[in-house]
Amino acid sequence: MNSITPDELQQRIEAGEDLNIIDVREDEEVAAGMIPGAKHIPLGEVADRVDELDADQEYYMVCRGGRRSAMACEILEGNGVKCVNVEYGMTAWKGETIA
Template sequence: MKTITTEELQKRVEAGEQLNIIDVREEEEVSAGMIPGAKHIPLGEIDSRVGDFSKGQPYYMVCRSGARSGRASAFLNDQGIDATNVEGGMLSWNGETRA
């Protein structure tokens, strides 16, 4: 499984890159703040929403610590989707967040 550090992802976000960041945390967790531009799809909905992902696009999966996003990345990779796990998740994120 491919991974990216929060530092690497933060540099790309701050450089203005258009990235497909998917936050798989639960509703109450994302209310504390998400990476700007991230889309919220709870882990429990990933399998039923696999059709929302394009096979030609890379996705960056994030959760609180990196465990749930790792499971989401592995599942999506098995479906032929290019998904990268964000190591350390939001616990390691030092960049800007939005509500």
Template sequence: MKVMSTEEIVNLLDANEDLYIIDVREDEEVAEGMIPGAVHIPLGQIAERADELDATKPYILVCRAGRRSESACGILEEKGFDVTNLEGGMLAYDGELEFK
């Protein structure tokens, strides 16, 4: 499984790279702020909502600390997706936040 540091994702965001980020945290966690442009799909819904995703795009998965997003990466990898886990999750992320 590929991993990315929070420093790497902040640099990519600062460079205006097209990123496909999925936040697998629960609603109350997401209310505290998300990485700009992220799509919210709670971990419990990843398997059944995988058909909403484009299998030709690389996805970066994020949660609070990196464990749930690691599980989500495993689920999507089994379905043939190109996924990367954000190491340390939102606890390690110190970039901009978006509130939805």
């Protein structure tokens, strides 16, 4: 499984890269803020919503600390979707968030 730190992700966003970011936290966690442009798919829904994702794209998975996003990556990779786990998740995010 590929991984990236929140700082590396922030640098890529600031460089203007078009990234597919998916936040797998629960509704109440996301209500406190999420990375701008991220799509919200709670971990419990990832397996049922794989068909919403393009297998030709790469997805950056984020949660609070990195564990749930790693689980989401395992599910997606098992279904042929390329993904990158954002290590340490939102607890280490220093960039802008939207609520």
